[in-house]
Amino acid sequence: MGGMPPDATATKQRLLQAAVDEFARFGLAGARVDRIAEAAAANKRSIYVHFGTKEELFDRVVADGLLQLAEAVRFDATDLxxxxGELWELLEHRPHVRRLTLWSSLERPQPVDAEVEVYRTKVGAVEEAQAAGAVRADIPAPQLLAMVLALVISWDTASWSLKALHTGPGAAEQARAGIEAAVAGLVRVPPAAS
Structure with a gap:
């Protein structure tokens, strides 16, 4: 009965990747733990051992995706x-993160500690930029950041009928440029009233 025990780290990684795929496709309610275990070549019990409930696994997958974005795209509140634009570009290559966050907002309407901390840092930076006069200060920083993020995903969440009117060569470049222009207009400090 010798031999090495199975590698728990490899199993956890396979389970996480399978969970990303399952939750991005079906959301929390539609996802099946059985399918996650099967896709990861693991048993269902291993999900509960490593991650807890299906809801806890979902929260972990969503938080991991957002933390990866936070690490991959440098945040500068003075250059929103x-x-x-960079966030939009990255999400084009990681559509599963966009889908996971949309599912999360629909199915888990509660704060997740890891996400709160990432946003707290960004909101603090926006408040500093507002205090320095680099970004408009008439909109509270959390709301302004929410509007910036909404513009990033605005084209992705638009009606398919509306999207059908804007296709063809250069559409992706135009989408990024449009988002950057919209954000620039949004965060611009309004002229002082005379």
Missing amino acids: PRYA
Whole structure:
């Protein structure tokens, strides 16, 4: 009865990847733990051992995706148009993260600690930029950041009928440029009233 025990780290990684795929496709309610275990070549019990409930696994997958975005795209509150464009570009290559966050907002309407901390840092940076006069200050920082992020995903969440009117060569470049222009207009400090 010798031999090495199975590698728990490899199993956890396979389970996480299978969970990303399952939750991105079906959301929390539609996802099946059996399918996650089967896709990861693991048993269902291993999900509960490593991650707890299906809801806890979902929260972990969503938080991991958002933390990866936070690490991959440099946040500069004084250059929010560039941030929005780079974030949009990254989400084009990681559509599962966009889908997971949309599912999360629909099915888990509660704060997740890891996400709160990522946003707290960004909101603090926006408040500093507002205090320095680099970004409009008449909109509270959390709301302004929410608007920037909404513009980043605005084209993705638009009606398919509306999207059908804007296709063809250069559509992706135009989408990024449009988002950057919209964010620039949004965050611009309004002229002082006379």
